Amino acid sequence: xxxxxxxxxxxxxxxxxxxxxxxxxxxxxxxxxxxxxxxxxxxxxxxxxxxxxxxxxxxxxxxxxxxxxxxxxxxxxxxxxxxxxxxxxxxxxxxxxxxxxxxxxxxxxxxxxxxxxxxxxxxxxxxxxxxxxxxxxxxxxxxxxxxxxxxxxxxxxxxxxxxxxxxxxxxxxxxxxxxxxxxxxxxxxxxxxxxxxxxxxxxxxxxxxxxxxxxxxxxxxxxxxxxxxxxxxxxxxxxxxxxxxxxxxxxxxxxxxxxxxxxxxxxxxxxxxxxxxxxxxxxxxxxxxxxxxxxxxxxxxxxxxxxxxxxxxxxxxxxxxxxxxxxx
Amino acid sequence: xxxxxxxxxxxxxxxxxxxxxxxxxxxxxxxxxxxxxxxxxxxxxxxxxxxxxxxxxxxxxxxxxxxxxxxxxxxxxxxxxxxxx
Numbered sequence: 309x310x311x312x313x314x315x316x317x318x319x320x321x322x323x324x325x326x327x328x329x330x331x332x333x334x335x336x337x338x339x340x341x342x343x344x345x346x347x348x349x350x351x352x353x354x355x356x357x358x359x360x361x362x363x364x365x366x367x368x369x370x371x372x373x374x375x376x377x378x379x380x381x382x383x384x385x386x387x388x389x390x391x392x393x394x395x396x397x398x399x400x401x402x403x404x405x406x407x408x409x410x411x412x413x414x415x416x417x418x419x420x421x422x423x424x425x426x427x428x429x430x431x432x433x434x435x436x437x438x439x440x441x442x443x444x445x446x447x448x449x450x451x452x453x454x455x456x457x458x459x460x461x462x463x464x465x466x467x468x469x470x471x472x473x474x475x476x477x478x479x480x481x482x483x484x485x486x487x488x489x490x491x492x493x494x495x496x497x498x499x500x501x502x503x504x505x506x507x508x509x510x511x512x513x514x515x516x517x518x519x520x521x522x523x524x525x526x527x528x529x530x531x532x533x534x535x536x537x538x539x540x541x542x543x544x545x546x547x548x549x550x551x552x553x554x555x556x557x558x559x560x561x562x563x564x565x566x567x568x569x570x571x572x573x574x575x576x577x578x579x580x581x582x583x584x585x586x587x588x589x590x591x592x593x594x595x596x597x598x599x600x601x602x603x604x605x606x607x608x609x610x611x612x613x614x615x616x617x618x619x620x621x622x623x624x625x626x627x628x629x630x631x632x633x634x635x636x
Numbered sequence: 637x638x639x640x641x642x643x644x645x646x647x648x649x650x651x652x653x654x655x656x657x658x659x660x661x662x663x664x665x666x667x668x669x670x671x672x673x674x675x676x677x678x679x680x681x682x683x684x685x686x687x688x689x690x691x692x693x694x695x696x697x698x699x700x701x702x703x704x705x706x707x708x709x710x711x712x713x714x715x716x717x718x719x720x721x
Contacts, residue, residue, distance in 0.1 A: 504669045504679055505702075505703075506676075507679075508679035508680040508683060510676075511676065511680040512680060512683060512696050513696055515684075534675060535675060559684070
């Protein structure tokens with residue numbers, strides 16, 4: 309459920325540990341280095357970002373303990389077989405990359421930018437688009453989570469984002485956000501300060517985007533509280549998650565395509581579209597929303613198990629809310 | 637807006653779509669958000685139900701003016717009049 313009015317106050321503010329990470333220096337370094345990184349060979353840019361992660365982990369007081377706690381939690385939830393010797397440092401590097409958003413792709417031609425992506429499952433996306441029911445692109449906060457949008461804009465897919473306006477993104481992406489009108493992006497962004505009426509208007513706009521046959525990207529891993537939530541098991545714990553994407557999928561009949569993207573550490577991106585699925589029209593009313601929310605979370609958890617260094621802030625999420633159980 | 641039949645239908649639609657308990661009164665003066673305490677997704681469901689029930693399209697830009705059930709009724713009546721003209 310997109311935030312609105314009092315709804316906002318109920319949202320978990322995210323991981324406390326993430327808030328404690330001293331990222332100011334890192335942000336300044338990124339900002340200063342970005343013009344150089346963009347001009348450097350992609351593998352060198354990736355190496356510098358990796359180095360910033362090392363600095364962030366090794367040299368910034370307090371950060372190391374936070375990353376080490378995240379790895380401890382990853383070991384608890386992914387099992388003792390996890391190779392965690394370098395995971396804390398790689399997690400720090402992953403977070404630097406996460407915070408650089410898609411800015412490394414700024415200033416490139418479409419051809420240059422698209423060449424940096426290795427894409428799997430594009431036929432799933434194209435098949436879903438071909439059904440002319442609109443498409444819900446089920447995103448997340450794993451890996452390079454804004455790169456799917458960047459790639460899709462470059463490929464001229466009719467994409468809109470149903471989320472808070474992402475900050476510190478590339479100028480290219482900022483320019484894409486300038487579309488106006490009934491189906492434009494500008495008014496589709498959600499604000500944490502919006503009233504329930506404004507938020508309901510945003511959902512109405514989102515539905516019209518889908519009814520117009522366009523693609524709507526929405527994250528499936530948004531923790532929430534209130535009436536329109538469903539409990540789902542995620543990385544060893546049970547949380548409440550928003551069911552907005554399930555409701556939109558059920559109401560419009562739009563196929564849902566999960567998407568993931570991660571940097572490969574050498575300046576390239578692995579973009580993967582999974583097979584589309586549908587949500588029956590009556591799913592939200594007959595208590596089935598939780599099945600679909602869980603399905604979305606299972607796909608994210610599967611990626612985290614395979615690439616724990618791309619888990620960004622997942623292992624710093626606060627333990628489950630009161631009334632929800634921690635799962636062994 | 638003086639169409640009691642429309643108001644009755646509208647109140648029933650709001651109650652059902654917004655999942656409002658029977659004991660909560662709904663009238664023209666009722667504020668959709670403050671009085672009925674519905675959240676954004678329920679309000680969205682109400683708007684969709686009103687669109688379907690009365691066969692009209694609610695302009696998102698008009699939503700800030702639709703605070704009370706009476707506002708909604710007036711909106712439906714004006715849209716019907718416009719369609720009939």
